Structure formats: C-alpha cells, structure tokens
Amino acid sequence: MVRADLVRMANQIAANFRHHPEAQAAAEVADHIRMFWPPLMRRELLDNVHNGGFDPLVVAAAGLLAEATPA
Amino acid sequence: MASLELCVVQDLFLNETAKFAHVFLPGTSFLEKDGTFTNAERRINRVRPVMAPRNGKQEWQVVCELATAMGYPMHYGTSSEIMDEIAMTTPTFAAVSFAKLDALGSVQWPCNEAAPSGTPIMHIDKFVRGKGRFVETPFIPTDERTNRRYPLILTTGRILSQYNVGAQTRRTENVAWHPEDLLEMHPYDAEERGVVEGGWVTLASRSGETELRVHITDRVPQGVVYTTFHHPVTGANVVTTEYSDWATNCPEYKVTAVQVRARVHARRAHESPSVPSDPVHANVAALR
Numbered sequence: 001m002v003r004a005d006l007v008r009m010a011n012q013i014a015a016n017f018r019h020h021p022e023a024q025a026a027a028e029v030a031d032h033i034r035m036f037w038p039p040l041m042r043r044e045l046l047d048n049v050h051n052g053g054f055d056p057l058v059v060a061a062a063g064l065l066a067e068a069t070p071a
Numbered sequence: 072m073a074s075l076e077l078c079v080v081q082d083l084f085l086n087e088t089a090k091f092a093h094v095f096l097p098g099t100s101f102l103e104k105d106g107t108f109t110n111a112e113r114r115i116n117r118v119r120p121v122m123a124p125r126n127g128k129q130e131w132q133v134v135c136e137l138a139t140a141m142g143y144p145m146h147y148g149t150s151s152e153i154m155d156e157i158a159m160t161t162p163t164f165a166a167v168s169f170a171k172l173d174a175l176g177s178v179q180w181p182c183n184e185a186a187p188s189g190t191p192i193m194h195i196d197k198f199v200r201g202k203g204r205f206v207e208t209p210f211i212p213t214d215e216r217t218n219r220r221y222p223l224i225l226t227t228g229r230i231l232s233q234y235n236v237g238a239q240t241r242r243t244e245n246v247a248w249h250p251e252d253l254l255e256m257h258p259y260d261a262e263e264r265g266v267v268e269g270g271w272v273t274l275a276s277r278s279g280e281t282e283l284r285v286h287i288t289d290r291v292p293q294g295v296v297y298t299t300f301h302h303p304v305t306g307a308n309v310v311t312t313e314y315s316d317w318a319t320n321c322p323e324y325k326v327t328a329v330q331v332r333a334r335v336h337a338r339r340a341h342e343s344p345s346v347p348s349d350p351v352h353a354n355v356a357a358l359r
Contacts, residue, residue, distance in 0.1 A: 005313070012317035015211050032318070 001044055007053040010045060014057035022060070029061035034068070042069070081130060086238035087303050096133050097126040105129055106150045107172065113179040113193075115164075117172045213326050215314055217294075221276060221328035223260065224295050225310060228325075233301035241301065252305040253286040255297040256331065261287045264333055271334040274298075274310055276327050281306040282334060296331060300324075 010033070017028040033042060042065060048054075049062040072078065072091035080089045081096040089095050103124040109115045128136075131153060135145035147153050151169035158164045165183035172178065178189030217224060232248040234240045254274060256266060266272055268287045273280055274296075283298065283305050291297050300307035314323040 009315075009317075009320070012211075016209065016317045019207055019209050036318075 001041060003048060003051075003053075006041070006044055006048060010058040011053075011055040014055035014061070018057065022057075025057055026060035026064060029057055030064040033061060034065060081133065082238075084238045084242075087236050096137075099124045099126065099130055103129075106131070107154060109180075113190075114177050115167060115172065115180060115182070115189075116177045117169065211317070213314060213323060215312055215323065215326050215328055217328045221330050222294070223329050223331060225274070225276065225327040225329040226295060226297050226325045227300050227307050227311065227327075228297065230299050230301065233299070235301070236303055237301040249299070249301060252283055252299045252302045252307060254283050254331065255286050255288050255291045257289060257291050257293045257295070258287050259293050260296070260331070261285065264331055266331065266333045273332045273334050274329055275332070276310045276312065276329045278312050278327070279306075279309040281309050285331075296329065 010029075013029050013032050014025075017025040017032075019025075020028060033045065037045070045058075046062055046066055046069065049059055054062075072088065075091065077094075078088075078092045079094045079096065080086075080092040081098050082089060083098040083100055085095065101118065102121050104118050105120045106118050106129075107115050108118050129150065131147070131150060135147060138145045147156075154167060154169055158167050162183060163181040166187050167178060167180070167182050171182075175188060179191055180189065181193075182189040229235070230249050232240070232245040254272060261267070264272075266285050266287070268285065270285055271282055272285050273282050298305070298307055308324075310329060311322065311324050311327050314326075315321055316323065
C-alpha cells in the first residue's frame with residue numbers, strides 16, 4: 001500500500017475520535033483499526049508508525065494494537 | 072487494475088472491469104439463476120430459473136469447478152446443498168433450507184431454533200447492547216479545497232434511466248433519454264467562461280481532466296457543476312479524487328475542486344452522440 005494513503009487513512013480516523021479524552025480516543029482509534037482494517041494494513045501501520053507523518057493519536061493507538069498483536 | 076497479476080471476472084456482460092480481465096467467465100441472468108436472494112429487509116427469497124443457463128452452467132458450478140481445479144474440491148450437487156452448508160455455518164441462518172423457503176415463500180433472518188419461521192422485526196424494546204449507544208460525530212471537512220485554479224465544486228450522480236456505468240442499461244433504448252453524460256453548469260459560471268449550451272468543455276481537477284458537453288441550468292447553484300457517470304467514454308472518475316470517508320472508505324465523489332474551460336480545438340471522433348466510441352460495444356464486437 002502507498003505509505004501516504006496509509007498515513008491519510010489513519011489520521012482521518014484519529015481526527016474523528018479527537019473529541020474524546022486522550023486515552024479513550026486512542027482506544028477508539030485502535031478499536032476501529034482492529035475491526036475494519038485487514039491484517040496486512042494493520043501490519044503495515046505497525047511497521048511504519050514511527051517513521052513520521054502519523055497523528056500522535058495513531059501512534060498511541062498503534063501501541064495498543066502492538067500489545068494485542070503477536071510479533 | 073492494470074497492475075494485477077491475475078484478474079478473473081465473472082459477469083453477464085463485458086463490463087468496464089472486464090477490460091482488465093485475463094480470464095472472463097460467463098455469468099447467468101436472473102431468469103437462469105437457481106438459488107436465493109436476500110434483500111435489505113433481511114428477507115431470504117428463492118430464485119427459480121425459468122430457462123436453463125445459456126452458457127451451460129450455473130455460476131456456482133463454475134466457481135466449484137475452478138476451486139476443484141485449484142486443489143480445493145467442491146462437490147455440491149445442487150444449490151440447495153450450498154444453502155444447507157450456509158445454515159450449518161451461520162447461526163442466523165441455522166434453520167433456513169430450500170424446503171422451508173418453498174413452504175413459507177420467504178423468511179427473514181435470524182431464522183434458527185429460537186425463531187424457526189424467521190424474525191420479521193428485530194430489536195423489539197431493546198438492542199443486543201441495551202437501549203443503544205449514542206456516538207458524537209463531529210464535522211470534519213474534507214481536505215479537498217477550491218482555490219483560484221480550481222474554483223468550482225464538481226459533484227457526480229445518477230439519473231433514473233441508467234444504472235451506474237451502464238453495462239446493462241446502455242444496451243437498451245434508455246439511451247434515447249440519456250445518450251451522453253452532460254456537465255450541468257449555472258448560467259453565471261458559464262457566462263464567465265464563455266461556455267455555451269451544448270458546447271464542449273474541458274473539465275479539470277488536481278487528479279485529471281476530461282471533456283464533455285455542457286447543459287446550462289439553474290438547477291445547480293453558482294459555484295457547483297454536476298455530471299452523471301453512466302458513460303465510460305466521459306471518464307468522470309478520471310477527474311474525481313482519491314479521498315474517501317474515514318469510517319467506510321466510501322469514495323468522495325461528491326466534492327472535487329475543478330475548473331471548466333470552453334474547448335477551442337477540433338472535435339474528436341467519439342464526440343458525435345450518434346456514433347459513440349463505446350468500449351463495451353467494442354469489446355463485444357471483438358469477441359464475436
């Protein structure tokens with residue numbers, strides 16, 4: 001997947017949950033990605049999330065996803 | 072689509088996707104199908120054929136033979152056996168069978184041990200989670216913006232006499248009502264650009280450009296232009312962007328910043344509506 005598309009889609013999700021308190025927002029973003037993104041996209045997110053461009057909420061959500069994802 | 076290693080299309084007609092297909096498998100019409108149709112009311116209906124498939128096989132038979140040839144044997148004898156497997160693996164369909172559909176006419180899922188005749192109304196008094204969950208949905212504007220270079224908003228849509236890209240409806244006499252996609256434009260926007268009724272224009276966005284004819288009307292407000300996407304030759308989706316909504320990834324075809332320029336160069340071959348350069352018809356001719 002093109003990295004710019006991955007960043008845009010993840011940041012869009014973050015924007016729509018930003019009105020929640022931070023911890024809840026990160027959990028909501030992680031929940032949405034876990035439920036609706038295919039495994040390959042989730043893997044690409046985890047592999048790329050520290051390379052810049054991602055909303056801090058996405059970075060926090062990726063941390064939650066990583067905890068629940070076997071390496 | 073062009074980057075796919077293998078594209079297999081099964082359809083009743085050679086549609087736009089079929090142009091990218093390495094393998095095209097013939098489909099069957101609703102008059103030939105044998106199976107069920109589940110509508111948005113959750114109602115499972117039997118579909119019975121009135122004639123044998125002209126291509127010699129039901130679509131499910133083609134899929135079964137393909138799966139078997141690829142090392143995953145599927146040996147269903149009839150479509151009712153497939154429904155039996157669906158019932159066995161899907162809790163909301165557990166009590167569905169062709170025999171029941173023949174006896175009752177149709178059923179609405181969930182249809183299982185708790186509701187053997189189906190469930191006409193779901194969520195009486197409460198939802199599974201209780202009274203429900205209210206979710207705030209803040210307005211998040213699109214990243215697509217008009218500017219001096221692209222000052223108009225393009226929105227695309229449908230017309231009653233054609234269906235989507237028209238693979239089926241453009242083969243009918245409905246083309247008399249809608250022989251081509253037109254760009255609807257407000258009189259003030261047209262006047263500013265020297266655009267005349269029926270004249271050819273270039274429609275350009277940050278993504279691409281295409282050419283089509285204009286219909287001047289105050290049906291659209293100033294600043295907005297509108298077109299349908301029923302004729303592939305128009306290339307309306309060349310102009311629309313890659314943006315989509317955050318939750319379902321539905322393409323944002325209703326908001327594209329564009330500019331419209333009156334076209335000055337000579338007409339191209341396909342531009343007479345009476346002699347359309349229609350890729351669907353061209354493909355059909357090539358296969359005959």
